[in-house]
Amino acid sequence: MQETTVKITIDKKGRAKVEMIGFHGVGCGELADKLKSIGRVTSETNKPEFYETDENTNSLDNFAG
Amino acid sequence: MSKYLQFDELEITDQQLLVTALEEDMTFRGAGRSAVVESFASPQHLFGFGGDQRPETAEVIVRRQFVGSAANDLGFKRQESGNFRPIISAYDSRFYNAAWLDELSQRYGERRFIQEMHESGYMLSNKSAIADGSTEMSFVAMGAI
Numbered sequence: 001m002q003e004t005t006v007k008i009t010i011d012k013k014g015r016a017k018v019e020m021i022g023f024h025g026v027g028c029g030e031l032a033d034k035l036k037s038i039g040r041v042t043s044e045t046n047k048p049e050f051y052e053t054d055e056n057t058n059s060l061d062n063f064a065g
Numbered sequence: 066m067s068k069y070l071q072f073d074e075l076e077i078t079d080q081q082l083l084v085t086a087l088e089e090d091m092t093f094r095g096a097g098r099s100a101v102v103e104s105f106a107s108p109q110h111l112f113g114f115g116g117d118q119r120p121e122t123a124e125v126i127v128r129r130q131f132v133g134s135a136a137n138d139l140g141f142k143r144q145e146s147g148n149f150r151p152i153i154s155a156y157d158s159r160f161y162n163a164a165w166l167d168e169l170s171q172r173y174g175e176r177r178f179i180q181e182m183h184e185s186g187y188m189l190s191n192k193s194a195i196a197d198g199s200t201e202m203s204f205v206a207m208g209a210i
Binding site: 009023032039046 | 168
């Protein structure tokens with residue numbers, strides 16, 4: 001399984017971009033929700049992997065993502 | 066890749082991280098990078114360059130001797146929203162201007178993301194400044210190392 005990593009870029013104006021890599025299932029959404037408290041989010045884009053089922057996660061959990 | 070988030074503004078809400086960013090990351094005309102920053106549970110009065118008490122109050126204050134010659138106290142006052150708003154005199158805003166505040170937002174943001182990621186089980190694996198002045202940080206899950 002691909003290692004989960006997060007890349008965060010903050011520019012000189014204090015604007016930030018977060019890229020979440022290698023996530024599958026609900027873990028991505030949970031972390032994103034925590035990070036969204038840091039500022040005003042103008043764009044949120046899910047990649048196809050976001051909707052994939054983690055082999056170790058009950059499939060019902062996906063409805064919470 | 067699973068998700069992208071973009072923020073057009075980072076909100077300064079954590080008082081202790083604001084104090085740390087001011088003390089360790091920001092340059093002051095009167096003190097370089099060694100300004101002492103005062104932090105209060107309730108707002109305190111600011112003082113002007115002549116020692117006169119000003120009507121403005123703030124929870125986070127950089128006293129005028131650190132701000133610069135003939136300067137006034139510089140403050141950050143918590144708003145009802147929880148965000149801190151800078152209080153900077155017209156005289157001092159020549160140096161402590163929008164670019165200075167943008168840098169503070171950037172430095173505060175670095176610390177805030179590092180703290181939040183750590184609390185979420187991720188550690189900083191790389192941090193670097195790139196040519197356009199941006200900061201890039203990479204995090205990996207703690208159990209992955």
